[in-house]
Amino acid sequence: MQFHLNGFRAGDPAIQPAAEGAPRTALPETVDVLIAGSGPAGLVLAAQLAQFPSLTTRVIERRDGPLLMGQADGIACRTVEMFNAFGLSERLLREAYWVNETVFWRPDVNDRGAIKRTGRVQDTEAGLSEFPHVIVNQARIQDYLLDVMQRSAQRVEPDYGLEVIDVQREDTGEYPVRVTLQRTDAAHAGETQTVRARYVVGCDGSRSRVRTAIGQTLRGDAANHAWGVMDVLAVTDFPDIRLKVALQSTQGNIIIIPREGGYLVRFYVDLGEVTPANRDRIKQTTAAGIIETAQRILQPYTLDVKEVAWFSVYEVGQRLTDRFDDAVAADGSSREPRVFIAGDACHTHSAKAGQGMNVSMQDGFNLGWKLGAVLQGRSPVDLLRTYSDERQPIAQELIDFDKEWSAMMAAPPKDPQRPEAGGVDPEELQAYFVRAGRYTAGVATRYTPAVLTAEPTHQALARGFTIGTRFHSSPVVRVADAKPMHLGHTASADGRWRLYAFADAREIALRAFCEHLVASPDSVLRRVTPKDADIDSVLDVRAVFQRPHREMPLEDLPALLLPRKGRLGLVDYEKAFTCDAATDIFGERGIDRERGALVVVRPDQFVAHVLPLDAYAELTDFFRPVFRMD
Numbered sequence: 151m152q153f154h155l156n157g158f159r160a161g162d163p164a165i166q167p168a169a170e171g172a173p174r175t176a177l178p179e180t181v182d183v184l185i186a187g188s189g190p191a192g193l194v195l196a197a198q199l200a201q202f203p204s205l206t207t208r209v210i211e212r213r214d215g216p217l218l219m220g221q222a223d224g225i226a227c228r229t230v231e232m233f234n235a236f237g238l239s240e241r242l243l244r245e246a247y248w249v250n251e252t253v254f255w256r257p258d259v260n261d262r263g264a265i266k267r268t269g270r271v272q273d274t275e276a277g278l279s280e281f282p283h284v285i286v287n288q289a290r291i292q293d294y295l296l297d298v299m300q301r302s303a304q305r306v307e308p309d310y311g312l313e314v315i316d317v318q319r320e321d322t323g324e325y326p327v328r329v330t331l332q333r334t335d336a337a338h339a340g341e342t343q344t345v346r347a348r349y350v351v352g353c354d355g356s357r358s359r360v361r362t363a364i365g366q367t368l369r370g371d372a373a374n375h376a377w378g379v380m381d382v383l384a385v386t387d388f389p390d391i392r393l394k395v396a397l398q399s400t401q402g403n404i405i406i407i408p409r410e411g412g413y414l415v416r417f418y419v420d421l422g423e424v425t426p427a428n429r430d431r432i433k434q435t436t437a438a439g440i441i442e443t444a445q446r447i448l449q450p451y452t453l454d455v456k457e458v459a460w461f462s463v464y465e466v467g468q469r470l471t472d473r474f475d476d477a478v479a480a481d482g483s484s485r486e487p488r489v490f491i492a493g494d495a496c497h498t499h500s501a502k503a504g505q506g507m508n509v510s511m512q513d514g515f516n517l518g519w520k521l522g523a524v525l526q527g528r529s530p531v532d533l534l535r536t537y538s539d540e541r542q543p544i545a546q547e548l549i550d551f552d553k554e555w556s557a558m559m560a561a562p563p564k565d566p567q568r569p570e571a572g573g574v575d576p577e578e579l580q581a582y583f584v585r586a587g588r589y590t591a592g593v594a595t596r597y598t599p600a601v602l603t604a605e606p607t608h609q610a611l612a613r614g615f616t617i618g619t620r621f622h623s624s625p626v627v628r629v630a631d632a633k634p635m636h637l638g639h640t641a642s643a644d645g646r647w648r649l650y651a652f653a654d655a656r657e658i659a660l661r662a663f664c665e666h667l668v669a670s671p672d673s674v675l676r677r678v679t680p681k682d683a684d685i686d687s688v689l690d691v692r693a694v695f696q697r698p699h700r701e702m703p704l705e706d707l708p709a710l711l712l713p714r715k716g717r718l719g720l721v722d723y724e725k726a727f728t729c730d731a732a733t734d735i736f737g738e739r740g741i742d743r744e745r746g747a748l749v750v751v752r753p754d755q756f757v758a759h760v761l762p763l764d765a766y767a768e769l770t771d772f773f774r775p776v777f778r779m780d
Contacts, residue, residue: 156717164237164301166303169303169305172303173306179344180325180346182205182525183199183208183348184329185208186353187495189353190292190507192209192353192492196514197236198514198645199522200299203303210314212334212354213311214311216292221289222288223416224505225242225508227279227282228279228595230243230281231279231620231638236642239281242291243281245290249407251394252394254395255267255395255398256397259566262565265448268576273394279622280636283590286410287410288507310335311334312332313334314359317330317363319488324348327350329345329350348525349490351492353495355495356368356469360491361471361496365476366473366496369469370467371467375465376432378418378440378461379419379440379461379463380441380462381416382456382457383413383415383455383456384453384456392408398562398576401447402419404444419444440461468498470542470549471542474491474496474542477534477535487535487537490537496542499548505589512541515643519754520536521534522645533775533776539600543598555582555586558578595619595620597618598618602752602776603617603758604750604759611745611746611761611762613740615757617758617759619757620755620756624636625637626729627730627731631723637694640724646686646688647758649689650692651747652693653693653695657695664709667710673766674689674770684715686713693707693711694726695727
């Protein structure tokens, strides 16, 4: 974390100086971006947009205050990587339950009425991420994001007690989207007001009115299986209560998720098939009913629930909209997208895959930097079309995975003595869990070649940084102060692109690359950087050398890697790195030692391109549709 660039300032460096006029207490008549809903998708989007001090972002929420408990809890490795970019990973990891191992239980082959532990696996494949899979209440996740928003220059806070009742796109004037809001608080219930916005994003859940306003519909399978979920404080003799558990028994199935704090535990309890005849009865299942079912499934072990912190019954089906924006008009014609949807507003699924909240937050992260770039005038409006094009197929992948995993978890265990009865072989369930590990860790997402994802023409130069996947960090040592750190942790959620230049064996190509970016009239760096802005304000160039750090004198660095910045012209010493002694990033990520490589990474941490260090024209051509160039 860098600070003091524009002069010494006492106090907490994480709190940015307030922008002029911030905080704005009353909801203004016009905003740059209006976000409906303060769930995970909406708050990640707001936290990202809050990093752009010149933009006016507002979040409206129908509840009367922040979420306090319940709902989602699983945080995938990939999400922790994203949270690190917001400066939140240390808080999250300190508070969270770490899912280190998963155990599997099934009926005892010698006594089908009893259950037996039959498998134990590492929850996340070694080397998949530098961060673990963790469990934290959704309410706490939202607290973290609210804190980021409140510490930003705009001091963004949600406007509670307001809900969307109508969205009209008029395509006239500077603020072409008219949104009618209604007060939900008792003192002003039913009162309405109108806000005009440049862009509107509906993160308002599965019953989204923003989605309805743009003519999108959730399509897919209705739920046919119900689960009760409860967070409890309990006493039990079940030995794996502090491990993640997938349990099949002849009485039903349970997923156990230990929660943060050391005592709280979440139970997902199988309530059986849902039919038109029993749907109402299942919906009315009480906490006592869920507990009774859990006790029956866990036999011969006991479960004495002392307190229920939260419970719910759900039967969410897997459904998806055709688009995540309004880029296609009612008459079928194409137009600039102005209204977007994210999270449950455009995709719903069960909780058992543990990906709903994670994928929703990645929706917000994907859209946020794109809106920021367009609203700042740095990128053309066509950049916004890539949001739906990229995220809708990812949501479809989640739904396909969720269908298969949910069906396996809901199925009874196969009885070796009665194979004709059907069911799922518990060994097959465990094998599927292991195979799906990259997906549940959140690192399987891969964007196909398009505007923001290049063809893998030069992929062989950096085989471990697969184009279209998230940038897989690795340890390095910073040259200036010999600090061991992760290369990926140098990138914050500030909307900038990263250009990681990995040095060739003799460093000739790297030095020529740096000189080209600084001096050539054809330099893409010079063409996209606004006048009087810091040289790294749009494209942040960092280099990794093959020499050990003690053999890399600071004075030997190219000028681009020691840039002068800010109003005082201070030197940024954090642009150059060398290999870590224990983990050689060139070997670990398959980087060509002789030729080196340039790895282009998007603001949302996905690898956009891999190029030779001397591919100046190709680099410019890639960025041509992304930026407005002088």
